[in-house]
Amino acid sequence: MSDNSLGTIVLYNTMTASKEKLETLEPGKCGIYCCGPTVYDYTHLGNARAAVVPDLMVRFLRHQGYEVKYVRNVTDIDDKIISRSAEQGVSPTDLAVRFTEEYHKDMTALNALDPDVEPKVSETIEEIIALVKQLVDKGLAYDMDGDVYYRVPDFKGYGKLSNRSVEEMLESAGSRIDVDQRKETPLDFALWKAAKPGEPSWTSPWGEGRPGWHIECSAMSSKHLGDSFDIHGGGRDLIFPHHENEIAQSQGAHGEDTYAKYWVHNGFINFAGEKMSKSLGNFFTTRELTAIFPPETLRYYLMTVHYRSGLNFDLEVTCPACHAVLDKEQQESAKCEACGHETTSDILKKQVRFPSLEEADDRLAYIYSTLEASQKFLETAKAPGQDVVVEGAVGEMLGAFIAHMANDLNSSGALGVLSKPLGEINGLLASGKGVNKALRFAIIDLFVKSMKEVAEILGCFGKDPSSWLVQRRDMKAARIGLDTDKVEGLLIERITARQEKDWSAADRIRDELTELGVSVQDGATGSVWSFI
């Protein structure tokens, strides 16, 4: 594909429903606005994906030489925040501040870059009021008892992003939800809401009130990126009505040819909710998962599938006695059909496994092990005096990786490109037989250098391999309830037995370790253990 030659980037644009070559308003620069979190609770994996996808985009564009201005908002005024704060007996502001902090912690854990600007609704009220006023003045909005509504049928382009027609929507309106009778048409949406007692509010030309849901993004993107900018991102569910309404507001105020040029929407995570009994609880917040898996495992997992596709989040619960997979009914009754074993909810909770995360974790460990061994090799081996040209899988790796990323951020395809080089490197590390010494060094050196760039783009594989592997091992040990000290003790016993060539004792100890869920690797430099 000639479109994929280095330097050209293709993105899928929801507005045109097709892949388009990225041509930014100003060559070499790119303004990105991304709908950030509503801060009323901890983030879940879906929120994590909605942040990691634009992060990947920003990193890649920067790697390709773009000067990116990345704006991601925080919605700190919202119905959900108000109702949650009422439930908890705290002020909406305190709740929002608290969960903004928690959001930042999760983002840091996931290695998502800070946006260049992180505007908050509460700090953009002035601009929001000005924008609403502009729409009222233009006749595109009207005031009703302190509420201000957008006059949807008067905006010609309404529905162009989500591919809906105003006529059809008017016909079906009201069939699903009750319509506020004060509105001129059911499609009209609130730009400004009159304050109810106890709610946070600001003084406006229409009285005390607060912004509606959609107006904030129009106001904040204009403020920080201008009335027109390059890329607007968010989850698929925001296409309608949120992004459609943003377009109506911004283009209504600033003109039809303004606002975002490319609309990029990420797919959903399919939670395996039906597979899991409610009584076992849900641990799908980012926080709960990063407590049992290295955060980078989550990030890696999110990139194993193309960003527009759905991502299946698997989990399974197994019988503690016979390890059969239990379906929802068996989880609820806490009884295994296969072997008849009866247990309790609490015990079953510990039996929950995340196969897809475990696979991602193993893969990441394989990659880091290869990096660790490569770095050790380069530290001890002698660099060749002359330049050596590296061809083959390792030589082509970075170019192929970038080509995939340039094709609508195809991280899945890009990750696939790494497999051959990894195999080749591990082969070279195991044995230098039949390979020119200088070439061997050059290949491994190029691999490590290429992986550094890959790590910059992905935000993965960039940690110190040894420390990451230690962290990962400790977390996995905790996950399966492994007594590490006991393992280490057995390992020492076994090393002694092996030195004395007492194979039967060595094998017996190995069986014990296997029981614990540990496998042993005997190598030239000693014995190490890992998980089965």
Next chain:
RNA sequence: GGCGGCAUAGCCAAGUGGCUAAGGCAACGGUCUGCAAAAUCGUCAUCCCCAGUUCGACUCUGGGUGCCGCCUCCA
């Protein structure tokens, strides 16, 4: 009902109008190993169904079936 998406090996998942349809997991076989494990090498698909366009389609068009999402301030 409206709009949109998806359907590729046991599982997950890229991709292409025509050369051997990436990669991962699992499985099987070889190398390595005291035996193993890890690592490595190899084996493992004709792309939901029907019709059409085309010299040629898994890839394009139409129809069907099946999943899923949005239309309800959930990413």
